[in-house]
Amino acid sequence: MIVMQYRFTLPADYDMTIIERRIAEHGAKLNGFPGLLFKAFLVARRDAAFSEENRYAPLYVWESAAAMTQFLQSPGFRRLTQDFGWPQIDTWLALRLPAVTEVKSAAWLSIARETIPAHSDLSALQLHAPLCGWDVSRWQLLQVDFVGAPQEGKENYRVAYVASEDMG
Template identity: 35%
Template sequence: MMAMQYSFTLPADYDMEIIDRRIRDKGPAMDGFPHLGFKAFLSARRGEYGSRENLYAPFYLWKQPEGAGDFICGPGFAALTDAFGRPRIRHWIVWSAQVLSDLANTRFADCEYRAIEPYAQLPHLRQQEVALAKQETGGKHVLARIAAFDPHDWTIVRFGLYAEAPPASGTNQIYRVGHLSRG
């Protein structure tokens, strides 16, 4: 499995209804995409849920990396880059993907990036992250928890899907989920 995210920071006075409309219009095109676990169409508004910026930042869970390659080389991504430019795409190797079968109530997401300390014991860190993801899924309106790492930048990503807004921790970015596609 592979997780992937790109993000566009939009001007403070940007009309976020444009992003909402884009998600409504284009989101269903990803439903049933091959090798996709899910795509969460995410947006954040400056001043809401602790966000300091207006963001459009989809997050993907791929069952197979071929799906990511097909998407990035396809017409949907070409239309995105025509509208917003070519983003830097972050991607991670998934350690744990705890996803409930029913995601119909998904309304919010959060994402937290953490640096892996130099010389951290990776097997122990992996075990901790997997246990945390399993422990949190299903409780407090948590519908999914992803724990993944990037061995290039030595970072961990913790990603969650929620029925209700999660608390802002100061280290997580909270998003609205405008649409959720499943493969």
């Protein structure tokens, strides 16, 4: 499984209802997308708790590289890049995954990224969150919590919608 995220930082005065409306109108289109375990449509507002920027930052979990590639080559992703620009896409190999029902029941998602020091005992990595992944090209550990409120010291997003393969 592959965890994928890109983030669009929007101007401080950006009307975030545009993003929320876009999610409401188009989010369900990804329900049942082949190979997509889930996509959490994530929004951060500059005026919200623990957020200094307006952001749209969806988080995906793909069953395979082929499924992720199919999405990145799709007209929907092409339209996104035309509207918001060409994003840097971060990817992690999944180490631990939550049940989709846990993701769908969360109001907030909190992210922590940490460097994995050189020569670490990789079998002893401390995985504290329901979703964990690692980027072995940058030696970075990703830990994602699905919570009811933002968490201090973490990157926080409101979960605006969750699309999934089971559509339930």
